[in-house]
Amino acid sequence: MLGVDDVAAQLGSIGFRCRGCGGCCRRVAEDSNLVLVSPAEVRAIMAATGMAWDEVAEPYPDFIGADGGGEYTLAWCLRRTVDACIFLRDGRCSIYAHRPWICRTYPFMLVDDDLAVSECPGLGARFSPCDARDAATDLCRRQAAETVEEAGIRAVFHEAVVPPGKRAVIDSEGVKVLHD
Known part of the structure; x- marks a missing residue:
């Protein structure tokens, strides 16, 4: 795993400043604005907004066949409209203080020991050492949170049973059967 100082150095050499364009929140291609969220992130957004789970989140769109036709x-x-994240309002994020890790760290992501960078018009702008360190800290925290979530999913998956003919999401909290 990369350390905060290593990530900060890489970020500083790339440079970034969010332009507030909202492009990362809009659908420009199929699933281009697909924001993966953990159950903990969904619950934080629910607490902040008063919305129900199914108003905040939708299942990841790729399903795998299970025994019994499930x-x-x-x-x-995060739920989306035809063209954007449901929390993009008047060109701004309406849950900014509670936004998920993916949104918090965009356009960057740590994949094992590599820094992945998505296309973004804010790339190349001067990144102060303090801002680069803050972003690096967030990226390392995101990677740690994702590792914990993945371990939770693996633990649940081994015992998971999808009811015949039903669709479900298997997450770190268990099997959540979707209602039609």
């Missing part, structure tokens, strides 16, 4: 997926995503 299907499952292993993740949740």
Whole structure:
């Protein structure tokens, strides 16, 4: 795993400043604005907004066949309209203080020991050492949170049973059967 100082150095050499364009929140291609969220992130957004689970999150769209004709997926995503995240309002994030890790760290992601960078018009701008360190800290925290979530999913998955003919999401909290 990369350390905060290593990530901060890489971020500083790339540079970034969010332009507030909202492009990362809009659908520009199929699933381009697909934001994966953990159950903990869904619950934090629910607490902040008063919305219900199914108003905040939708199942990850790729399902896998299970015994008995059921299907499952292993993740949740923020709900979207036809063209944007439901929390993009008047060009701004309406849950900014409670936004998920993916949104908090965009356009960067740690994949094992590599820094992945998504296309973004804010890339290349001067990144102060303090801002680069803050972003690096968030990236390392995100990676740790994702590792914990993945371990939780693996633990649940080994005991998971998807009811015949039903669709479900298997997450770190268990099997959540979707209602039609």
